[in-house]
Amino acid sequence: MCLAVPVQLVEVNEEMGVVDISGTRRDVDLRIVEDPQPGDYVLLHAGFAIQKIDPEEAEKTLRIWDEMADLGI
Amino acid sequence: MSFEYLDNYRNPAQVAELGRKINDLAGGLDRRIRLMEVCGGHTMAIHRFGLPSLLPANIELISGPGCPVCVTPPQYIDAAIEWGRESGGILTSFGDLYRVPGSEMSLEDAAALGLDVRIVYSPLDALRIAEQEAGEEVLFLGVGFETTAPTVAATLEIASQKPGALFRVMSAHKTMPRALRALVGVEEVSIDGFILPGHVSTIIGTGPYDFLADEFDVACCVTGFEPVDILNGILSLTEQCCKTSFFVDNQYGRAVRETGNEKAKKLMMRVFETCAGNWRGIGCIEGSGLEIRDSWADYRVPGPDPHDQTAGDPKCRCGEVLRGVLKPPECPLFAKGCHPEKPVGPCMVSSEGACAAYYKYQKLSD
Numbered sequence: 001m002c003l004a005v006p007v008q009l010v011e012v013n014e015e016m017g018v019v020d021i022s023g024t025r026r027d028v029d030l031r032i033v034e035d036p037q038p039g040d041y042v043l044l045h046a047g048f049a050i051q052k053i054d055p056e057e058a059e060k061t062l063r064i065w066d067e068m069a070d071l072g073i
Numbered sequence: 074m075s076f077e078y079l080d081n082y083r084n085p086a087q088v089a090e091l092g093r094k095i096n097d098l099a100g101g102l103d104r105r106i107r108l109m110e111v112c113g114g115h116t117m118a119i120h121r122f123g124l125p126s127l128l129p130a131n132i133e134l135i136s137g138p139g140c141p142v143c144v145t146p147p148q149y150i151d152a153a154i155e156w157g158r159e160s161g162g163i164l165t166s167f168g169d170l171y172r173v174p175g176s177e178m179s180l181e182d183a184a185a186l187g188l189d190v191r192i193v194y195s196p197l198d199a200l201r202i203a204e205q206e207a208g209e210e211v212l213f214l215g216v217g218f219e220t221t222a223p224t225v226a227a228t229l230e231i232a233s234q235k236p237g238a239l240f241r242v243m244s245a246h247k248t249m250p251r252a253l254r255a256l257v258g259v260e261e262v263s264i265d266g267f268i269l270p271g272h273v274s275t276i277i278g279t280g281p282y283d284f285l286a287d288e289f290d291v292a293c294c295v296t297g298f299e300p301v302d303i304l305n306g307i308l309s310l311t312e313q314c315c316k317t318s319f320f321v322d323n324q325y326g327r328a329v330r331e332t333g334n335e336k337a338k339k340l341m342m343r344v345f346e347t348c349a350g351n352w353r354g355i356g357c358i359e360g361s362g363l364e365i366r367d368s369w370a371d372y373r374v375p376g377p378d379p380h381d382q383t384a385g386d387p388k389c390r391c392g393e394v395l396r397g398v399l400k401p402p403e404c405p406l407f408a409k410g411c412h413p414e415k416p417v418g419p420c421m422v423s424s425e426g427a428c429a430a431y432y433k434y435q436k437l438s439d
């Protein structure tokens with residue numbers, strides 16, 4: 001039930017936003033997140049964005065693996 | 074970052090490599106370790122992706138109490154149905170709760186008998202119903218952990234701007250750290266490490282779990298829900314156990330900051346205050362529940378007394394499953410009398426219940 005899915009914000013109008021989920025546009029309430037901007041990825045839970053996804057951190061986990069692959073480990 | 078980045082967290086080569094690393098590391102352990110995945114979402118993902126088959130024999134995964142529907146006591150369902158009967162109002166609930174057995178019946182049974190019960194995806198949908206059905210009382214069944222409570226708090230604040238809507242909430246919201254304190258102190262379970270709930274931590278951060286490592290010498294890792302996330306978490310816990318050096322690791326940095334989501338925490342505490350929480354199968358834990366504050370009393374429908382411990386179906390072993398004492402297939406009713414279509418206990422109803430996860434994916438994990 002604590003399921004939250006990462007989605008990209010395509011529009012931001014003050015406390016409301018629009019996300020695109022596989023081609024379907026859906027309203028999302030943004031009042032719980034700090035400074036949301038179009039293009040940001042957010043975690044969507046029960047109609048609300050509950051946190052922004054940090055793109056640098058997202059890549060960090062994966063970068064370790066890419067480096068290992070590059071080194072042939 | 075492209076949206077396809079999620080695929081990378083399922084990359085089979087990375088998954089296999091992580092499995093190998095965990096096996097190598099666990100080879101150096103002189104004992105068997107038991108790791109509890111607290112969150113029902115983790116339980117589901119672990120079985121869906123068949124992760125137990127990648128782990129060595131001396132790492133055991135056990136499920137915990139982190140499925141909000143599973144820990145909702147039968148008295149709460151009873152109280153909701155009673156409210157519907159007495160007020161004639163409309164009940165609104167997340168779908169997961171719909172088939173959970175109360176003492177006598179579920180919401181689904183009550184709806185078949187004529188109660189107006191509507192399933193919603195968001196508390197905002199429940200508020201919308203209250204606006205459309207002006208003059209009718211609409212009760213939202215507030216079930217969920219710290220992930221969900223801020224969304225309900227926000228909906229109450231929005232409702233206060235809409236005087237025509239008779240929106241109410243019966244709160245059975247619960248908070249995680251106190252429940253973990255209650256579990257870790259129990260001898261019957263003996264937990265070496267916790268895979269901590271990713272989305273609860275999105276809100277509360279990592280700090281509230283420090284006591285687990287500091288006071289109880291238990292390994293801790295917050296992580297996400299993809300195979301690479303979960304295996305990174307297990308790797309971290311195994312490493313902590315090998316080095317006997319314990320801390321709260323964060324392998325879900327993309328969504329979890331150390332202090333969580335300050336805005337959500339403040340909002341939650343404007344509307345709710347802590348109270349005793351009644352956890353099905355575990356009992357009453359002081360300070361683990363959230364009740365609506367007196368300043369919001371107009372919107373509050375009180376739930377049952379959390380100290381009331383009258384049991385549900387005595388044949389159901391959900392209590393032991395939720396404490397990590399019993400694996401679902403060890404329950405005599407598992408797949409014999411208790412199925413997702415005809416559940417005896419909540420752990421078989423909820424899509425994130427441990428019994429449902431084992432039932433659905435058992436063959437994959439074996």
Ligand code: SF4
Binds near residue numbers: 411
């Ligand atoms: S299998 Fe059914 S009866 Fe047994 S513990 Fe799980 S939900 Fe309860």
